[in-house]
Amino acid sequence: MEPLFGVFPVPDAERQDAVVEQVLLADRLGLDLVGVQDHPYQRRHLDAWTLLSYLAGRTERVRFFPDVANLPLRHPGLLAKAAATLDRLSGGRVELGLGAGAFWEAIGAWGGPVRPGPPSVDALVEAIELIRRVWAAERGIDVDGEHYRMRGAHGGPPPAHDIGIWLGAYGPRMVRTVGRLADGWVPSLPRLPLEEVPPRQDAIDAAARKAGRDPARIRRVANLNGVIADGATVGWLRGPADHWVEELVKLARDLRFDGFVAWFDGEDQLGQTERFAREVAPAVRAALA
Numbered sequence: 001m002e003p004l005f006g007v008f009p010v011p012d013a014e015r016q017d018a019v020v021e022q023v024l025l026a027d028r029l030g031l032d033l034v035g036v037q038d039h040p041y042q043r044r045h046l047d048a049w050t051l052l053s054y055l056a057g058r059t060e061r062v063r064f065f066p067d068v069a070n071l072p073l074r075h076p077g078l079l080a081k082a083a084a085t086l087d088r089l090s091g092g093r094v095e096l097g098l099g100a101g102a103f104w105e106a107i108g109a110w111g112g113p114v115r116p117g118p119p120s121v122d123a124l125v126e127a128i129e130l131i132r133r134v135w136a137a138e139r140g141i142d143v144d145g146e147h148y149r150m151r152g153a154h155g156g157p158p159p160a161h162d163i164g165i166w167l168g169a170y171g172p173r174m175v176r177t178v179g180r181l182a183d184g185w186v187p188s189l190p191r192l193p194l195e196e197v198p199p200r201q202d203a204i205d206a207a208a209r210k211a212g213r214d215p216a217r218i219r220r221v222a223n224l225n226g227v228i229a230d231g232a233t234v235g236w237l238r239g240p241a242d243h244w245v246e247e248l249v250k251l252a253r254d255l256r257f258d259g260f261v262a263w264f265d266g267e268d269q270l271g272q273t274e275r276f277a278r279e280v281a282p283a284v285r286a287a288l289a
Contacts, residue, residue, distance in 0.1 A: 001216075001219060001258040002258075003252060003258050003259060003260070003284065003285060003288060004032040004033050004219075004221065004258065004259040004260070005031050005032055005033070005259070005260050005261075005262075005276070005277070005280075005281040005284070006026065006031050006032050006033025006034055006035060006062070006063075006259070006260070006261040006262070007022065007023070007026050007031060007033075007034055007035075007261065007262055007263065007264075007273055007276070008034075008035045008036075008037070008067060008223060008261045008262060008263035009022050009023060009034070009036065009263070009269065010037070010045075010263065011036055011037065011045045011046040011048060011051050012044055012045065012046075013044055013045065013046050014044065016046060018269060018270075019046075019051070020054075020055065020058065021270065022269045022270060022273055023055050023058075023059065023062070024058060024059065025270055025273050025274065026062055026273055026277065027059040027060060027061060027062040029273070029274065029277035029278065030061070030277065031062060031273075031276075031277050031281065032062065032063060032259075033062065033063050033064075033065065033221075033259065033261055034055065034062050034063070034064050034065075035064075035065055035066070035067030035097065035186075035223065035261045036048045036051055036052055036055075036064070036065075036066055036067060037066075037067055037068075038066045038067075038068065038069045038070045038074075039070065039103070039106075040070060040073050040110060041073075041103065041106035041107065041109060041110050042106075048066050048069070048070075049066070049074075049082055049086075052064050052066065052086065052094075053086055053089075056086055056089065056090040056093060056094070057089070057090075059093075061093070062093070063093045063094065063095060064086075064090070064093060064094055064095075065094065065095040065096060065097045065166065066096065066097045066098075067097045067168070067186060067223065067261065068097035068098050068099035068166070068167070068168040068186065069096065069097055069098050069099065070099065070101065070107070071098055071099060071100065071101060071123065071124060071127055072101040072107050072112040072113050072115070072120075072123070073107060073110060073112045075148070076126075076127035076128075076130045076131050076134075076148060077130055077131075077134055077148075077150060077153065077155075079096070079127075079131065080130070080131040080132075080134035080135055080155075081134060083096045083131075083159065083163055084134070084135055084156075084157060084158060084159040084163070085157075087159035087160045087161065087163055088157065088159060088160045090160075091160060092159070092160035092161035094159070094163060095163055095164045095165075095166055095183075095184070096131070096163050096164065096165050096166065097166045097167075097168060097186055098124065098127070098128070098165060098166070098167055098168070098182075099124075099167070099168040100120040100121050100123065100124045100174060101115070101116070101120045101123075104116050113147070115147070118173070119146075119147070121171075121173050121174055121177065122146060122147065123146075123147035123148070124167075124174075124177065125177060125181065126143070126145040126146065126147050126148050127147075127148060128165060128177075128181050128182070129143075130143055130145075130148055130150065131165070132165075133155055134153075134155035134156070135155065135158055135159055135163065136155060136158065137154075137155045137156030137157065137158045138154075138155045139154045139155070140152050140153075140154065141153040141154070141155055164183035164184050164219065165181075165182045165183050165184070166182065166183060166184030166185065166186045166219065166221060167182045167184070167185060167186065168186050168187065168188075169185060169187065169200075170187060170191075170192055170200075172203065175200045175203045175204055175207075176203055176204075176206075176207040177207075178204050178207070178218065179203065179204040179205065179206065179207025179208035179209075179210075179211065179213070179215065179218065180207045180208065180210070180211045180213075181211075182218070183217075183218060183219065184218060184219035184220065184221060184259075185200075185204060185218065185219070185220050185221070186221045186222075186223060186259075186261075187200075187222065187223065188222075188223040188224075188225075189222050189223065189224055189251075190236065194255065197255045198255065201220070201255065201256050204218060204220075219258055219259060220256055220257045220258055220259065221257065221258070221259030221260070221261060222251060222257045222259065222260055222261070223261050223262075223263070224237055224248075224260055224261065224262045224263075225237065225262070225263050225264075225265070226238050226244070226262070226264065226265065227264055227265040227266055227272065228240070228241055228244055228264070228272055228275045228276065228279070228280065238265075241275060241279035241280050241283070244276075244279075244280045245279075245280055245283040245284055245287065248260055248280065248284045249284055249287045249288065252284070252288055253288070260284075262276055264276075
């Protein structure tokens with residue numbers, strides 16, 4: 001797949017104008033993706049879906065996805081409707097990142113279900129089927145799951161394009177779910193240590209083949225954190241643009257990632273975004289070509 005490059009602005013309400021400016025710059029500079037984390041219980045954060053919708057209306061080409069949507073606090077049927085609506089209004093520029101859930105105490109404080117462990121994955125599997133049925137504009141949807149229920153619901157409208165479901169997955173069962181049911185994998189590195197990536201990639205491939213799917217059609221997007229700074233390299237993704245290029249090429253060639261979404265340390269988010277778009281992304285594309 002053609003590699004994708006994007007940014008991951010923190011939806012900080014105190015910096016809302018700067019967040020918008022960073023995304024507008026990413027759009028002007030030709031970056032491909034904007035991912036926004038979805039933590040509704042975080043008092044400092046703007047609501048992810050409202051922010052994504054506003055940003056989509058202010059931009060022309062960049063694609064958006066929740067990175068990743070907080071499924072326990074968003075009913076999958078309504079989440080499907082919201083994603084399809086935004087996809088239609090934006091001209092097909094939406095993908096759907098999903099997570100099984102985390103920070104369960106905070107989710108419970110907001111009245112959401114507290115289901116760590118296997119039940120959270122069970123709920124995610126149910127949600128994926130339900131979301132796809134809503135996107136297919138099925139009529140009379142009946143779902144009687146352990147976690148989600150619908151009675152004679154009518155889906156639709158369908159999205160403008162086939163929205164990809166990208167899972168933020170780390171555990172063995174979640175990774176297998178990527179291969180079996182999803183369109184993409186979106187882990188954060190090095191939260192997932194680099195040496196643990198290959199077995200997870202293999203598990204995705206094996207699960208996809210077992211389900212009769214082509215593993216090559218599953219996109220692999222890495223969330224990355226660092227800073228582009230001239231001078232000596234002081235850590236992984238903490239150094240000059242050449243260091244970033246070298247490391248991203250390794251991620252593509254050795255660890256099989258085909259998308260990179262970066263969030264940057266420090267206050268100069270515009271400068272970092274510009275350097276990523278002008279100095280890093282083109283050089284990585286050229287090296288991989």
